[in-house]
Amino acid sequence: MIExxxxxxxxxxxxxxxxxxxxxxxxxETPADAExxxxxxxxxxxxxxxxxxxxxxxxxxxxxxxxxxxxIIREEMNASGAQEVxxxxxxxxxxxxxxxxxxxYDDGLLLKFTDRHNRNFCLGPTHEEIITEIARNxxxxxxxxxxxxxxxxxxxxxxxxxxxxxxxxxxxxMKDAYSFHSSQQSLQETYDLMHETYSRILxxxxxxxxxxxxxxxxxxxxxxxxxxxxxxSGEDIIAFSSDSDYAANIEMAEAVGPEPEATTPExxxxxxxxxxxxxxxxAAFLKIDPARTVKTLIVKGSETxxxxxxxxxxxxxxxxxxxxLPEVAETLIMASEEEIRNVIGAGTGSLGPxxxxxPLLVDRAAAALTNFVAGANRDDFHTLNVNWERDCGDFxxxxxxxxxxxxxxxxxxxxxxxxxxIEVGHIFQLGYRYSEAMNATVLDExxxxxxxxxxxxxxxxxxxxxxxxxxNHDEKGIIWPAPIAPxxxxxxxxxxxxxxxxxETAEHIYKALGAAGIEVLLDDRDGVRPGAKFADAELIGIxxxxxxxxxxxxxxxxxxxxxxxxxxxxISTHQIAQYLIDLVKSDSDK
RNA sequence: CGGGGUGUAGCUCAGCCUGGUAGAGCACUGUCUUCGGGAGGCAGGGGUCGUGAGUUCAAAUCUCGCCAUCCCGACCA
Numbered sequence: 001m002i003e004x005x006x007x008x009x010x011x012x013x014x015x016x017x018x019x020x021x022x023x024x025x026x027x028x029e030t031p032a033d034a035e036x037x038x039x040x041x042x043x044x045x046x047x048x049x050x051x052x053x054x055x056x057x058x059x060x061x062x063x064x065x066x067x068x069x070x071x072i073i074r075e076e077m078n079a080s081g082a083q084e085v086x087x088x089x090x091x092x093x094x095x096x097x098x099x100x101x102x103x104x105y106d107d108g109l110l111l112k113f114t115d116r117h118n119r120n121f122c123l124g125p126t127h128e129e130i131i132t133e134i135a136r137n138x139x140x141x142x143x144x145x146x147x148x149x150x151x152x153x154x155x156x157x158x159x160x161x162x163x164x165x166x167x168x169x170x171x172x173x174m175k176d177a178y179s180f181h182s183s184q185q186s187l188q189e190t191y192d193l194m195h196e197t198y199s200r201i202l203x204x205x206x207x208x209x210x211x212x213x214x215x216x217x218x219x220x221x222x223x224x225x226x227x228x229x230x231x232x233s234g235e236d237i238i239a240f241s242s243d244s245d246y247a248a249n250i251e252m253a254e255a256v257g258p259e260p261e262a263t264t265p266e267x268x269x270x271x272x273x274x275x276x277x278x279x280x281x282x283a284a285f286l287k288i289d290p291a292r293t294v295k296t297l298i299v300k301g302s303e304t305x306x307x308x309x310x311x312x313x314x315x316x317x318x319x320x321x322x323x324x325l326p327e328v329a330e331t332l333i334m335a336s337e338e339e340i341r342n343v344i345g346a347g348t349g350s351l352g353p354x355x356x357x358x359p360l361l362v363d364r365a366a367a368a369l370t371n372f373v374a375g376a377n378r379d380d381f382h383t384l385n386v387n388w389e390r391d392c393g394d395f396x397x398x399x400x401x402x403x404x405x406x407x408x409x410x411x412x413x414x415x416x417x418x419x420x421x422i423e424v425g426h427i428f429q430l431g432y433r434y435s436e437a438m439n440a441t442v443l444d445e446x447x448x449x450x451x452x453x454x455x456x457x458x459x460x461x462x463x464x465x466x467x468x469x470x471x472n473h474d475e476k477g478i479i480w481p482a483p484i485a486p487x488x489x490x491x492x493x494x495x496x497x498x499x500x501x502x503x504e505t506a507e508h509i510y511k512a513l514g515a516a517g518i519e520v521l522l523d524d525r526d527g528v529r530p531g532a533k534f535a536d537a538e539l540i541g542i543x544x545x546x547x548x549x550x551x552x553x554x555x556x557x558x559x560x561x562x563x564x565x566x567x568x569x570x571i572s573t574h575q576i577a578q579y580l581i582d583l584v585k586s587d588s589d590k
Numbered sequence: 591c592g593g594g595g596u597g598u599a600g601c602u603c604a605g606c607c608u609g610g611u612a613g614a615g616c617a618c619u620g621u622c623u624u625c626g627g628g629a630g631g632c633a634g635g636g637g638u639c640g641u642g643a644g645u646u647c648a649a650a651u652c653u654c655g656c657c658a659u660c661c662c663g664a665c666c667a
Contacts, residue, residue, distance in 0.1 A: 032602070035660090126667090163661090461667085462667090494626055495625060498625080531628050535628050
């Protein structure tokens with residue numbers, strides 16, 4: 001039976017907890033299937049446990065962290081005027097058929113099933129359809145607009161490859177908000193407000209983040225920004241200017257074309273290049289810079305079977321940009337060797353832009369070259385001194401490459417730098433994408449039905465737990481930012497079982513801190529030696545630690561240690577409670 | 591989905607190649623000593639070796655199927 005403690009709980013906030021009565025399931029060894037720091041530390045610290053691939057249990061201490069994040073998000077969303085709702089995880093197929101996404105939504109990600117009456121349902125990967133259903137039923141007049149509804153709910157996406165623990169789980173916690181408007185200006189205002197709100201939320205979590213221009217992806221819509229937490233383990237690459245606040249996902253970052261070269265065209269010359277297939281081999285063979293060459297990629301077209309895309313030899317194709325080109329098939333597919341040979345008469349490795357009879361799309365940087373080297377469209381031959389106007393027929397200049405470190409910034413200010421980021425938020429202006437398909441209208445001033453404009457604003461709550469750890473850990477474990485920490489303070493009595501003075505002092509400080517509303521964990525576990533307690537405290541990342549031992553009590557002091565700085569101080573037993581109260585208060589004032 | 595790896599105690603793994611009594615460390619239970627940086631002794635509990643078939647006198651070990659899981663490539667909060 002658990003000892004009754006009337007002071008244990010104050011409202012919903014657990015201010016006092018004894019480690020002997022709390023599930024602290026720390027592991028000394030790193031689990032074999034965890035690759036990155038946040039995943040390893042969440043498992044080792046006993047915050048989460050895997051139930052199945054990409055599906056996790058949140059243990060008591062992990063849930064506390066999750067709820068701290070939720071609380072910050074709720075406070076800021078409420079402050080922005082948004083209203084919290086809760087929509088079902090299980091969603092009927094009919095609404096998805098109405099929006100046209102039942103058969104389209106990245107087939108596979110959507111987990112479908114049927115009930116006993118053989119009706120189709122799915123587990124919600126997102127809630128545009130449901131919120132639009134709510135809006136069209138409940139909103140009648142333009143006077144009710146704008147509104148912004150949000151929820152914090154479990155989502156399920158049947159990712160082909162769950163990875164990195166909570167950073168890419170199949171089941172995860174997300175805050176999603178949806179706004180409705182009668183004018184573009186109103187949508188823009190809410191969009192801007194959400195931009196500010198997201199910045200405020202991430203700042204309160206003390207994260208180093210960047211809002212960046214983003215692709216809208218499969219959700220659709222126009223304007224879109226992602227919020228990235230900077231971390232080397234991030235899956236996205238973002239480009240940002242050295243001299244301005246321009247920042248964009250590399251998927252979107254515009255590659256500015258260089259000035260065309262002014263060199264006079266020289267006579268072309270075919271040379272034998274036996275066995276040379278790659279740009280690196282070609283550049284080494286000719287002893288030239290890869291930037292003097294071009295590479296020709298053949299992909300499936302939308303109107304024609306094949307399309308040629310030409311890039312400078314040292315550049316990489318950007319898949320997202322390529323798919324947006326009208327000549328290119330909506331899903332980028334590279335042509336097979338056989339298809340290429342049938343149309344061009346040469347294989348990959350010997351292709352060039354000269355004399356092709358398929359649409360020719362040339363990246364800006366490649367188009368600026370003169371007297372460059374390209375494949376000769378004849379196996380094992382390349383051509384020197386190729387020039388666009390003279391040698392290549394009709395072509396269109398496009399932006400289809402990834403930007404690189406040092407490229408000029410598209411806004412003309414400074415140069416681009418690249419960093420990795422974890423996408424924790426994404427805001428969109430959806431426009432009419434769903435409201436039109438699902439006929440969500442209100443009456444305007446003239447009594448005429450108008451389709452509402454929509455915005456949508458997502459934030460990965462459980463992903464944030466991982467992202468925060470990626471930015472806040474050391475070799476010993478997690479270092480929670482104060483507003484996220486599961487407990488503010490941990491008290492470790494040394495030899496409390498032997499020394500009544502130690503046990504009593506620890507208990508006294510514990511009660512004093514709890515009474516002051518500080519979330520405090522007393523590590524009173526029997527038979528766990530001090531070293532193990534110190535290691536656990538550091539692993540689970542409690543910001544403030546108090547060590548009570550005979551060594552200090554003889555002098556009337558206890559030891560205070562700061563998790564982040566490692567700094568320690570001896571504080572008198574009479575002053576320690578107030579000392580901590582002041583520290584925690586200054587944490588929350590930040 | 592394509593390619594590769596791995597499934598043996600709660601966790602980390604050995605054993606498999608070369609078939610013959612199922613192991614270690616950590617964790618757990620009891621006990622004694624210990625107790626300011628993941629202690630040590632003694633005693634103990636815990637495994638249908640992922641699963642199904644096949645080969646064999648005999649399968650954790652060899653063969654095949656299936657399942658799970660992880661990693662590398664195309665998607666997303």
